[in-house]
Amino acid sequence: MSEPLRLMAVHAHPDDESSKGAATMARYVDEGVDVMVVTMTGGERGDILNPAMERPEIRQNITEVRRTEMERARKILGVQQEFAGFIDSGLPEGDPLPPLPEGSFATLDVEEAAGPLVESIRRFRPHVVLTYDENGGYPHPDHIMTHKASMRAFDAAGDPGAYPGAGTPWQPLKLYYFVSFPPERFEALDVLLTSRGMENPFADWMKRIRERQRPRWEITTRVHCSEYFDLADEALKAHATQVDPNGFWFALPNEIVAEAWPTEDYHLVRSIVDTEIPEKDLFAGVREAVGV
Numbered sequence: 001m002s003e004p005l006r007l008m009a010v011h012a013h014p015d016d017e018s019s020k021g022a023a024t025m026a027r028y029v030d031e032g033v034d035v036m037v038v039t040m041t042g043g044e045r046g047d048i049l050n051p052a053m054e055r056p057e058i059r060q061n062i063t064e065v066r067r068t069e070m071e072r073a074r075k076i077l078g079v080q081q082e083f084a085g086f087i088d089s090g091l092p093e094g095d096p097l098p099p100l101p102e103g104s105f106a107t108l109d110v111e112e113a114a115g116p117l118v119e120s121i122r123r124f125r126p127h128v129v130l131t132y133d134e135n136g137g138y139p140h141p142d143h144i145m146t147h148k149a150s151m152r153a154f155d156a157a158g159d160p161g162a163y164p165g166a167g168t169p170w171q172p173l174k175l176y177y178f179v180s181f182p183p184e185r186f187e188a189l190d191v192l193l194t195s196r197g198m199e200n201p202f203a204d205w206m207k208r209i210r211e212r213q214r215p216r217w218e219i220t221t222r223v224h225c226s227e228y229f230d231l232a233d234e235a236l237k238a239h240a241t242q243v244d245p246n247g248f249w250f251a252l253p254n255e256i257v258a259e260a261w262p263t264e265d266y267h268l269v270r271s272i273v274d275t276e277i278p279e280k281d282l283f284a285g286v287r288e289a290v291g292v
Contacts, residue, residue, distance in 0.1 A: 008126035022232035045090035106141035122167030201251035226258035
């Protein structure tokens with residue numbers, strides 16, 4: 001019997017794995033793929049975004065609380081998960097912008113930041129790695145550093161001369177960026193809702209996204225996973241400090257969302273195997289290469 005396919009998703013904080021690519025992971029787990037989430041920081045400096053969780057005992061124990069939330073989400077999705085061990089940088093605001101906390105993840109040299117991820121890759125041996133684009137998906141300093149560390153680790157993990165002592169070299173075969181909230185998705189939702197005379201809860205958010213004019217990556221790979229949207233929502237709600245279950249992200253039934261846009265989307269950055277764009281499978285080309 002051949003060994004299973006393996007997928008690794010690299011994220012900055014607990015809860016990121018449940019808001020980006022969660023339904024994809026659940027689908028592949030259901031299909032027998034081994035899935036690992038590597039969380040680069042513990043989310044220690046994250047705000048409490050759910051008013052119902054704003055309590056002194058939560059704030060005082062936020063590190064432990066967020067680890068507990070991560071474990072709940074992990075079980076819901078059926079994935080493996082490990083922390084890289086770095087400290088959350090927070091999201092400083094103000095003018096002038098204050099410096100990042102000393103020793104936090106985003107202040108580190110990329111070589112240091114990539115080290116634990118190289119070890120994780122060599123230990124887990126993923127065929128496919130998912131991570132953020134150079135803008136971090138959104139410009140949080142930890143997301144940007146996660147991108148840098150992922151790019152370095154993807155190359156270094158297979159290099160016998162890099163990171164000696166970090167395990168037996170392993171070269172992943174494909175690297176993708178998450179394209180988590182493409183404007184086209186919300187435009188398709190808007191068209192569907194308008195056709196049915198329904199209010200669009202994302203209208204203001206869509207306007208802000210257009211005004212920011214962030215880089216837009218081509219969607220090379222659309223993974224159909226709408227039957228797992230409810231499970232992804234359940235995992236996201238497990239991060240109770242970070243997500244208000246009454247918030248606008250859950251304002252529409254997933255049946256409506258699936259009708260407008262039934263996929264989660266990715267941009268293929270690197271591939272060591274032959275594949276044809278557009279893809280419907282993150283393992284396109286990999287299955288043939290490894291004989292699965």
